[in-house]
Amino acid sequence: MKFLEKYPDFLLKFRWLIFSxxxxxxxxxxxxxxxxxxxxxxxxxxxxxxxxxxxxxEVGMAFGGNQTGVVxxxxxxxxxxxxxxxxxxxxxxxxxxxxxxxxxxxxxIIDIREEDSMLVVTRLIDPDNLxxxxxxxxxxxxxxxxxxxxxxFLVSEDATMSNIVVKIREGFDIPLDxxxxxxxxxxxLSQKYPGSIYRFIERGDTVHVKVDQGRVxxxxxxxxxTSFPGCQIYFGGLPFMVNDIGKIIxxxxxxxxxxxxxxxxxxxxxxxxxxxxxxxxxxxxxxxVIWTLGLMGALGFDITLVSNVTPVILLAVGSAYSxxxxxxxxxxxxxxxxxxxxxxxxxxxxxxxxxxxxxxxxIGFLSFIYGSYLVMIRDFGILTSCGVGFSFLLAVFxxxxxxxxxxxxxxxxxxxxxxxxxxxxxxxxxxxxxxxRHPWGTVFFWGVISLxxxxxxxxxxxxxxxxxxxxxxxxxxxAEEEIDRHFRGTIPVFVEVTGxxxxxxxxxxxxxxxxxxxxxxxxxxxQSVAQLFEEMNNLMGEGLRIPSDQSKIDNLWFLLQGxxxxxxxxxxxxxxxxxxxxxxxxxxxxxxxxxxxxxxxxPAIEKSGFTIRQTGFPSVxxxxxxxxxxxxxxxxxxxxxxxxxxxxxxxxxxxxxxxGIVPIACxxxxxxxxxxxxxxxxxxxxxxxxSVSIGIGIDYSIHVISQFRYNLALGMEVNETLKETxxxxxxxxxxxxxSVAAGFLVLTFSDLIPLQxxxxxxxxxxxxxxxxxxxxxPALLLITKNIW
Numbered sequence: 169m170k171f172l173e174k175y176p177d178f179l180l181k182f183r184w185l186i187f188s189x190x191x192x193x194x195x196x197x198x199x200x201x202x203x204x205x206x207x208x209x210x211x212x213x214x215x216x217x218x219x220x221x222x223x224x225x226e227v228g229m230a231f232g233g234n235q236t237g238v239v240x241x242x243x244x245x246x247x248x249x250x251x252x253x254x255x256x257x258x259x260x261x262x263x264x265x266x267x268x269x270x271x272x273x274x275x276x277i278i279d280i281r282e283e284d285s286m287l288v289v290t291r292l293i294d295p296d297n298l299x300x301x302x303x304x305x306x307x308x309x310x311x312x313x314x315x316x317x318x319x320x321f322l323v324s325e326d327a328t329m330s331n332i333v334v335k336i337r338e339g340f341d342i343p344l345d346x347x348x349x350x351x352x353x354x355x356x357l358s359q360k361y362p363g364s365i366y367r368f369i370e371r372g373d374t375v376h377v378k379v380d381q382g383r384v385x386x387x388x389x390x391x392x393x394t395s396f397p398g399c400q401i402y403f404g405g406l407p408f409m410v411n412d413i414g415k416i417i418x419x420x421x422x423x424x425x426x427x428x429x430x431x432x433x434x435x436x437x438x439x440x441x442x443x444x445x446x447x448x449x450x451x452x453x454x455x456x457v458i459w460t461l462g463l464m465g466a467l468g469f470d471i472t473l474v475s476n477v478t479p480v481i482l483l484a485v486g487s488a489y490s491x492x493x494x495x496x497x498x499x500x501x502x503x504x505x506x507x508x509x510x511x512x513x514x515x516x517x518x519x520x521x522x523x524x525x526x527x528x529x530x531i532g533f534l535s536f537i538y539g540s541y542l543v544m545i546r547d548f549g550i551l552t553s554c555g556v557g558f559s560f561l562l563a564v565f566x567x568x569x570x571x572x573x574x575x576x577x578x579x580x581x582x583x584x585x586x587x588x589x590x591x592x593x594x595x596x597x598x599x600x601x602x603x604x605r606h607p608w609g610t611v612f613f614w615g616v617i618s619l620x621x622x623x624x625x626x627x628x629x630x631x632x633x634x635x636x637x638x639x640x641x642x643x644x645x646x647a648e649e650e651i652d653r654h655f656r657g658t659i660p661v662f663v664e665v666t667g668x669x670x671x672x673x674x675x676x677x678x679x680x681x682x683x684x685x686x687x688x689x690x691x692x693x694x695q696s697v698a699q700l701f702e703e704m705n706n707l708m709g710e711g712l713r714i715p716s717d718q719s720k721i722d723n724l725w726f727l728l729q730g731x732x733x734x735x736x737x738x739x740x741x742x743x744x745x746x747x748x749x750x751x752x753x754x755x756x757x758x759x760x761x762x763x764x765x766x767x768x769x770x771p772a773i774e775k776s777g778f779t780i781r782q783t784g785f786p787s788v789x790x791x792x793x794x795x796x797x798x799x800x801x802x803x804x805x806x807x808x809x810x811x812x813x814x815x816x817x818x819x820x821x822x823x824x825x826x827x828g829i830v831p832i833a834c835x836x837x838x839x840x841x842x843x844x845x846x847x848x849x850x851x852x853x854x855x856x857x858x859s860v861s862i863g864i865g866i867d868y869s870i871h872v873i874s875q876f877r878y879n880l881a882l883g884m885e886v887n888e889t890l891k892e893t894x895x896x897x898x899x900x901x902x903x904x905x906x907s908v909a910a911g912f913l914v915l916t917f918s919d920l921i922p923l924q925x926x927x928x929x930x931x932x933x934x935x936x937x938x939x940x941x942x943x944x945x946p947a948l949l950l951i952t953k954n955i956w
Contacts (some may be wrong), residue, residue, distance in 0.1 A: 173516050175515060175519065176511050179515070179565070179569055179572065180572065186565055186566075187566070187573060190566050190569075194459065197458055197461070197462025199462070200461075200464075201462050204465045204469075204471055205471065206414045206471045207414075207470035207472055208410050208411070209410055210410060210634060210792075211224065211225075211788065212472070212544065213543060213545075213795075213852065214541075214542065214788070214792070214795075218791070220783065220788060220791045224783045224788060225338050225339070227664055227746065227783050228269075228337065228338030229338055229341075230739055231269075231335075231662075231739070231746050233269030233335030233338060233736075234660075234783075235335070235405070235410075236333060236335055236336075236405050236406065236407075237334040237336060237385055237388065237405035238332070238333055238402075238403070238404040239331070239332040239401060239403055240329050240330065240332070240401065240402040240403075240647075240651050240654070241399060242328060242400040242401070242650075243330075245327055245328070246323055246324075246327050246329065249299065249300050252293060252299075253295075253298060254396065254399065255274050255332065256275035256293065256298075258392060258396060258401075259271050259273040259276055260275075262332065262391070265384065266363055266365060267365045267381070268334060268388070269334075269335040269337040270735060270736045271334050272322070272333045273333070274292060274312070274322050274323060275293050276292075276293075276732055278290075278292070278700070278733045279291060280704055280707065282707045287707055287727065289704070289731065313325065317695075320692070320693070321655065321692075324654035324655060326654075331651075331655060335736060336379065336381045336384050336407050337379045337384075338378075338381070339376055339378040339379045340377050341371070341375070342374065342375050342377060343373065344373050344375060353368075353370070353375075354368055357375065365384050365387070366378065385403075385408045386411045389403050389408065402647040403644075403647055405658040409634050409638075410634075412638070412644040413473065416919045416920050417476045418471075420476055420919070424915065424917060424918060425457075425480065425483065428479075428480050428483045428484060428911045428914045429454070432449075432483060432484065432487055432907050433450060434910075435903065436450070436487070436903065438592075442498070444494070445495070445498065448494050448567050448570050449490035449491050449494060449567070451566070452486070452489075452562040452567050453486040453487040453490065455562055456558040456559040456562050457479050457482050457486075457555070459555070459558045460478060460482060460551060460555035463551070464551055469547055470547075472544040472548070473544065473853070474853065474856065475544065475552075477853075477926065478548065480912070481860075481912075482555045482556070484907065484911025485556065485559070485864055485908055486555065486556065486558075486559030487559075488525070488867060488904040488907070488908060489522050489526055489560050490562070490563040491900055491903055491904050491907070492522055492525075492563075492900050493514070493518055495899065496514045496517075496518050496896070496900070497510050497511060497568070506575070507575035511568050511572060520874070521870055521875075522560065522564060523564075524814070524818060524870050525870050526557065526560035527814065528810075528866045528870065529556050529863040529867060530553040530557060531863055532807050532860055532861075532863015532866075533550075533556065534549055534553045535549065535802075535803040535804070535807040535810065535859045536856070537549045538802070538803075540802070540803055542792070542799060545856065592899045592900075592902040592903050592906075593899050595898075596894045596898030596902055596942070597894070599894065599943055599946075600891060600898065603942070603944075603947045603950070604887060604890055604891070604950065606947075607950045607951050608947070608951070610943050610944055611944065611947050614834050614943070617837075618838070619837075621838045621840070621841025621845075622837045624841035624842070625843070627845065627847075628840060628849070629847075629849045630756065630793050630796055630851075631756055631850070632756045632789045632792045632793045632796065637920050638920070638921065642919060655750075656750065659750065660749070660751070660784050661685075661751050661762070661782070661785065661786050661787075662746055662782065663681045663746070663747040663748075663766070663770075663780060663782045663783075664744060664745070664747075664783065665681070665744070665778060665779070665780050666743060666779040667743065667775075667779065668743070668778075669697070669738060670722075670742050671718060671721065672714060672715065672721065675697070675701055675714045675721070676714050677775065677778055678698035679696075682694040682696050682698060682749075684769055685747070685749035688762065688765065690751055690753050690759075691749040691751055691752070692750050693749055693750045694748070694749040695749070696747040696748075697728070697737045698714060701715065701721065701728075702714060704728075705720070736748075748784075751784075756789055756790075759789050760786075760790045763790045767782070770782065796850055796852065799855050800850060803858070803859045804858040807858075811832070811862055812826070815828040815866070815869075815870075818870075819877075821955070823955060824956070827945075827949075828869050828873055828945075829866065829869070830940075830944060830945065831865065831868070831869050831941045832861070832865050832866055832937060834936065835933050835937040836858060836862070838936045839858060840858075842929065843929065848925045851925070853922035854922065854925050854926055854929055856926065857929040857930055860933075861930060861933035861934070861937065864933075865936075865937030867904070868904065868905060868937055869941045869945055871897045871900070871901055871941075872942065872946065873949075875896055876889060876890065877956065886950065887950075890946055890949065890950065893946075898942060901938065904938070905934045905937065906938070908934045909930075909934040909938075912930040912931040912934065913927055915927025916928060
């Protein structure tokens with residue numbers, strides 16, 4: 169420990185150099201912050217090589233897009249000349265937007281009918297010859313509403329809303345036609361494919377042009393609103409929801425960060441009652457946030473739904489390390505002559521427990537690297553643990569250097585008045601009396617609380633529902649609910665069939681899949697080329713069935729080929745076809761059941777020469793749902809084991825380590841009971857709470873145990889040791905967990921429901937672990953005093 173003894177002298181000797189170097193590093197990191205990009209895409213949750221994600225993208229590339237958006241026009245009566253013309257104009261304007269794959273509406277949908285005893289395949293509407301008189305409009309309305317292909321898919325049954333269904337492209341591959349590489353290649357491609365919606369990924373002798381689907385959705389929304397003002401238009405479906413989530417993420421970063429900072433300032437002032445006690449922790453943690461965001465920008469990490477809260481977490485958690493350092497320096501100033509001697513006295517002792525606290529917090533976040541399958545959670549773990557490391561380094565270098573450089577008004581000897589009148593000091597005294605006078609009663613109380621709360625854990629549900637991310641009054645949620653009310657859903661499910669599609673066998677396979685979707689309780693509007701062949705065969709007087717003769721199929725195909733709708737149902741080489749339907753619920757349990765039912769159904773209809781696979785958002789949501797459950801178990805297990813091993817090593821006893829994590833065990837019981845009793849589900853945000861709580865909450869136990877053992881080593885009697893522990897560590901722990909809890913409660917102001925739940929849940933665990941560390945843990949220390 170010679171380094172710790174020499175460390176204060178190192179700071180004294182090089183304080184100006186250290187201060188200047190930190191400023192320089194901060195400026196460098198700040199330059200990378202503008203590179204940060206917001207990525208709210210739900211598909212990016214899964215790894216790039218995930219089989220489900222890969223196949224989902226392949227289907228999107230083959231059939232004009234895999235993300236379906238809906239632009240819905242609402243009017244008193246859709247079937248007027250003006251509204252039909254408006255639908256045609258909106259459709260044409262959307263088709264011309266870069267990144268759009270296919271667009272289907274009443275104005276360009278295929279129509280199969282009989283005219284003068286002849287089979288005709290044409291558009292439903294001729295934009296240049298719209299029905300204009302009331303009789304023809306009424307006749308057209310009756311015709312459209314009589315067909316399942318249009319009713320409740322492109323127009324509502326009450327004829328007050330019409331859908332324009334948009335598929336946004338996932339991307340496309342292009343061959344390399346240049347010898348350029350690296351930055352020059354990207355500059356060349358940016359000129360060839362101008363616009364901010366494209367990203368370029370080199371793949372050997374090809375380049376994958378990735379389309380920013382959220383940005384395309386925003387371009388669609390802007391173009392429609394600008395070109396058709398005054399119309400009642402709703403935007404629904406995943407692309408528009410993802411785009412809105414991106415806006416909320418950016419708003420939260422700009423809005424919640426300053427609020428968190430203000431809340432922590434207030435709590436710190438109430439605890440320290442000095443401006444210095446407020447500013448120094450805030451300055452150090454603000455620098456840590458800049459370093460972390462700069463590192464994200466430099467390494468190319470995106471801001472996601474989860475990493476969005478990293479600044480808030482660092483502001484709430486990172487300030488704790490500076491709080492402990494500054495609090496001890498203030499207390500040392502009561503007995504020391506000047507700031508330099510106070511720093512020399514405090515730092516050799518306080519660095520070790522602060523390091524252990526930071527290290528255990530980092531373990532909580534690092535557990536996501538090995539314990540989570542979801543990319544954004546792993547990235548969150550890496551980046552936030554780096555931020556915790558930065559906060560620790562700044563707490564033990566920048567905070568004491570500021571104390572030394574700016575010791576007070578005179579810049580020399582300064583005495584700090586007694587602050588025992590602060591609320592934190594009074595609370596510490598009260599908690600000491602409670603735990604020291606009633607140790608067994610305290611243990612019994614926490615035991616009962618834990619048992620009661622654990623019973624609620626059995627009611628926890630998992631949920632992967634994007635619409636549930638929004639507040640009830642958010643425009644995106646209102647739009648989705650309005651569209652669902654008229655059309656029963658916007659979530660697509662796909663089944664791809666590979667083989668000789670335009671054969672009686674191939675079309676019969678498509679029909680069986682369509683019939684499955686038609687009969688399944690939560691799927692509607694199945695579409696495939698098989699339905700078109702059935703419709704044509706029926707009009708020819710041979711019944712609503714697939715033709716059994718190959719020559720008839722060839723003749724009918726002659727009428728169909730070239731129609732716009734075919735591109736999203738059949739590949740040009742006619743070897744792959746898509747059956748698509750709409751899921752009427754976002755309930756993850758029911759979607760999981762749909763996926764399982766399809767997995768059982770597909771083997772039963774597979775034929776030789778054909779391959780059938782399902783994909784779409786039910787499959788993706790099922791994978792996310794399974795990953796959330798697995799992430800919860802694995803990351804929490806890793807965090808508990810790592811913290812237990814570290815505590816046991818630090819205390820040189822496995823039994824002591826177990827006692828040290830008892831407050832965390834009680835906190836986890838409180839957390840899962842709260843989630844169960846309150847109805848808060850496990851989602852992409854709340855799945856983080858347990859590991860985060862372990863990493864942060866154990867800090868309080870470490871500070872209490874470290875101070876308790878230090879006082880025992882000085883030869884104090886046990887009760888006196890505990891009283892001194894509360895005097896020295898109690899106050900800073902109280903300020904710490906209250907400021908952290910207050911910081912996380914700021915997330916309740918977010919427009920994203922998962923972040924609100926995350927904030928409330930973490931705040932609760934901070935209060936629980938903080939109070940348990942200052943009541944239950946001291947009681948256990950007294951009961952087991954002989955082993956310490």
